[in-house]
Amino acid sequence: MSLLSKKLGLDYKSSLVGLGFDGASVMSGGISGVQKRIKEKALFAYYVHCCGHKLNLVLTSVAKNVPQASEFFxxxxxxxxxxxNAVVHEKFLSIQREMFPEEHIREFQHLSDTRWWCQATSCDDALLRLECIIRLLKETSADDTGARAVSARGLLAQMDPEFVCLLQFFSEILGKINKVSHWLQDKQADLGKAAKLISCLREDLADVRNSNLIENYSNMVDELSVTLPVTSASCERCFSKMKIVKTFLRNSMTSERLSNTALLSVESKRAESIDLDSFVDEFDSRHDNCRIKLH
Incomplete structure (x- = not known):
């Protein structure tokens, strides 16, 4: 922190006003967590639990404590x-190509407690390809034998009207939540807009339930709300990118090269917008190797 402050020419002890982490105790702990240790030196720093992580925790808790939701997922x-299964998967793809020849193939996603976009995507795909799923289960139960046929019959028996209603319901609800979740992971988000967005989401969910149990969030429009961090999701992507960039074959690259390569990977959208001709001209004007002819 001190080295970064010197490099940027800032005094973090007096300038730092916001900290954004997930809810892990090592980061958010009030006794020896990272936020506590930083606040001991930067007295004006205020800790904000990542809104994206908080939304995910709420969804996970609800899904586990509501029996119908838990059974559905x-x-x-x-x-x-x-x-x-390899055999079933190939049959599923063939059925999709036959029934929806003009549309792209849809694949199911593994459901994860930490990536709720998987639930939203799976509900959408299952709803759009419900006919294919029913046909797949019927053909498998009729043509195959053994454990695969038994599994197909068991799943087919549970594809009742209640399942279809829940599928439609969660597809609509998770579609709304997924849009908010993606926005909360934007590093340009601020706390005031995040509060308004979550408030709108709560109102939408209240309208779906026809209930007034949830009160609207108050609008946070002061200057501090614009400064405080909203999410740490984009920062955590750096660790995933490092694993992709620094493979076994690239194990000998220097820290500076790893940092620069990871930065290009993380900021891929900005990197794609770079004018390569200008980049080559700039590199040609700086490098000293006469054996490299760029023009």
Missing amino acids: SLLEEVYIFAS
């Missing part, structure tokens, strides 16, 4: 596992 996961 368990069934959806079983469909994914069944369709992941």
